[in-house]
Amino acid sequence: MAHAQPNRRIAIVPGPQFIDYRTVIPPVGFSPAPVNIISPSFHHVHQVEVLVPFNPPVLAPVGYTLNPAILIRMDEERTQSLFQFMVNEGLVPSPEEEMKRKDAIAKLKQMLLTWIKKVAWKRRLPKHQRTCATILTYGSYGLGVHGSDSDIDALCVGPWFATMEEDFFIDLRNMLQSRREVSEIHCVKDAKVPLMRFKFDGISIDLPYARLKVLYVPENIDILNPFFLRNIDEISWRSLSGVRANIRILQLVPNLENFQSMLRCLKLWARKRGVYGNLLGFFGGVHLAILAAFVCQRHPNASVNALISKFFESFAFWPWPTPVMLQDGMMPMVGNVAEIRSFMPIRLPCSPFEFCHSNITRRTFQRIRAEFLRGHAMTRDLLRTNFVWNSLFQPFPYTKKYPRFVRIFLSTSDQNELGDWVGWVKSRFRSLLVKLEEEQSIYDPNPSEYVDPDVAEPNIVFFWGLQPGQSSFTDIESIGKSFMKNINNGYEGSCGRIELSIVEASQLPKNA
Numbered sequence: 001m002a003h004a005q006p007n008r009r010i011a012i013v014p015g016p017q018f019i020d021y022r023t024v025i026p027p028v029g030f031s032p033a034p035v036n037i038i039s040p041s042f043h044h045v046h047q048v049e050v051l052v053p054f055n056p057p058v059l060a061p062v063g064y065t066l067n068p069a070i071l072i073r074m075d076e077e078r079t080q081s082l083f084q085f086m087v088n089e090g091l092v093p094s095p096e097e098e099m100k101r102k103d104a105i106a107k108l109k110q111m112l113l114t115w116i117k118k119v120a121w122k123r124r125l126p127k128h129q130r131t132c133a134t135i136l137t138y139g140s141y142g143l144g145v146h147g148s149d150s151d152i153d154a155l156c157v158g159p160w161f162a163t164m165e166e167d168f169f170i171d172l173r174n175m176l177q178s179r180r181e182v183s184e185i186h187c188v189k190d191a192k193v194p195l196m197r198f199k200f201d202g203i204s205i206d207l208p209y210a211r212l213k214v215l216y217v218p219e220n221i222d223i224l225n226p227f228f229l230r231n232i233d234e235i236s237w238r239s240l241s242g243v244r245a246n247i248r249i250l251q252l253v254p255n256l257e258n259f260q261s262m263l264r265c266l267k268l269w270a271r272k273r274g275v276y277g278n279l280l281g282f283f284g285g286v287h288l289a290i291l292a293a294f295v296c297q298r299h300p301n302a303s304v305n306a307l308i309s310k311f312f313e314s315f316a317f318w319p320w321p322t323p324v325m326l327q328d329g330m331m332p333m334v335g336n337v338a339e340i341r342s343f344m345p346i347r348l349p350c351s352p353f354e355f356c357h358s359n360i361t362r363r364t365f366q367r368i369r370a371e372f373l374r375g376h377a378m379t380r381d382l383l384r385t386n387f388v389w390n391s392l393f394q395p396f397p398y399t400k401k402y403p404r405f406v407r408i409f410l411s412t413s414d415q416n417e418l419g420d421w422v423g424w425v426k427s428r429f430r431s432l433l434v435k436l437e438e439e440q441s442i443y444d445p446n447p448s449e450y451v452d453p454d455v456a457e458p459n460i461v462f463f464w465g466l467q468p469g470q471s472s473f474t475d476i477e478s479i480g481k482s483f484m485k486n487i488n489n490g491y492e493g494s495c496g497r498i499e500l501s502i503v504e505a506s507q508l509p510k511n512a
């Protein structure tokens with residue numbers, strides 16, 4: 001192994017890290033060949049750094065040069081082991097599961113045809129008038145990144161004469177309810193995007209509604225065509241934005257398969273690390289999809305391994321709150337953009353380029369940043385020999401990190417009412433997150449939902465971590481009461497129970 005000679009000035013390479021390589025054995029990926037850049041300092045000439053334009057940057061000892069063939073092989077090996085990891089984790093649903101989803105969508109489309117004909121008859125449209133309504137899938141299913149437990153986001157697109165209030169939320173709901181495949185049907189009317197949520201053959205379906213100024217909605221409708229978008233109402237426009245955003249993402253990513261694999265992995269990472277769940281102040285699927293697409297656009301030829309490494313590098317050091325937006329040559333229309341800025345603003349890639357809705361708070365922002373940095377530290381060094389993907393996806397160790405937890409207990413006397421009640425409370429969680437932050441508590445809202453088997457009533461329990469030393473946090477009951485007031489307002493069903501208390505880590509259920 002070649003040694004640089006002490007006190008011999010050869011060249012100056014500025015850089016933050018200088019390592020004494022005199023005793024270093026040539027690592028994997030380096031060939032013994034002379035390197036012509038040497039010496040970061042006038043005093044310690046034997047220390048050298050060579051940054052190689054490869055992802056991620058690696059340090060080469062003096063006298064050794066990087067062997068690109070080996071680096072490419074290592075990159076391929078890591079990508080292959082990631083694919084194997086995805087198989088082991090069951091990240092891609094089986095062909096049978098995919099068939100079941102396709103079948104559910106086909107049956108729903110068929111039901112819509114029957115429904116729209118009935119509505120046309122009710123509205124006394126001429127008998128010869130042809131009419132049609134259809135379904136456009138979007139969300140993770142539309143992007144091809146859904147897992148076995150993902151929902152299907154399916155937009156019902158109907159003609160102008162079918163109203164949302166009556167025809168969609170009453171008639172279609174009744175039709176759905178009469179089907180044996182359908183269960184747990186709920187109407188979510190007061191949301192930004194109103195929808196029906198139900199299970200079809202056990203698969204969760206989100207079904208919002210958009211009404212176009214046409215009599216016939218073709219099955220293969222081009223929803224980006226301005227002809228279909230003219231004069232539509234505000235709610236329909238909002239409901240369509242998910243579909244339009246999906247189409248743009250699919251058009252903008254240079255390598256769809258790599259994007260899909262990367263996003264599947266990122267969703268698993270975010271779930272395992274406790275940073276997935278828009279209502280709890282973390283990422284929703286759409287946020288991760290746009291961040292992943294952003295990285296794919298900038299690195300069109302990168303492998304999935306390199307894309308994941310670049311993802312962490314990009315967003316660990318991103319100058320938040322500078323917004324992230326996809327490059328598509330179009331700037332947001334000034335004055336027409338809802339300027340709802342968040343700690344991590346991410347713009348939708350379709351006009352008017354609004355920000356994705358986000359519940360991220362100061363505290364959850366810090367938590368996400370910490371996870372980005374962890375991901376970066378683990379994936380940056382391509383030549384690390386003890387690297388295993390499994391460690392990146394290790395579940396966040398809540399009980400090791402936090403000695404105490406806020407326990408949020410939700411229950412109803414009737415099992416059928418629990419889903420609605422929990423959904424309603426979760427949709428108001430942001431006010432609780434902000435309240436806890438005002439109390440200066442360092443807390444960590446674990447998005448996982450647990451069931452307390454020792455309680456007879458149907459229930460769901462959340463455990464949010466509390467940092468050590470947060471002993472001033474005694475007023476949990478009054479926080480609970482003020483939160484209860486907030487959530488009782490406007491709930492249409494019969495309110496269930498909610499209790500907030502502080503518990504020790506040892507009191508958590510075993511599966512937490």
Ligand SMILES: Nc1ncnc2c1ncn2[C@@H]1O[C@H](COP(=O)(O)OP(=O)(O)OP(=O)(O)O)[C@@H](O)[C@H]1O
Nearest residue numbers: 139140141150151153242245284285286356357358
């Ligand atoms: N916060 C949001 N801001 C903007 N659009 C959103 C937001 N949440 C959901 N949407 C729209 O609704 C779609 C479906 O949302 P959903 O919560 O089902 O996430 P998803 O991407 O399908 O991931 P998952 O696999 O968890 O279901 C998103 O793709 C997006 O178009």
Ligand SMILES: [Mg+2]
Nearest residue numbers: 139140151153
């Ligand atoms: Mg979804």
Ligand SMILES: [Mg+2]
Nearest residue numbers: 139151153206
């Ligand atoms: Mg959904």
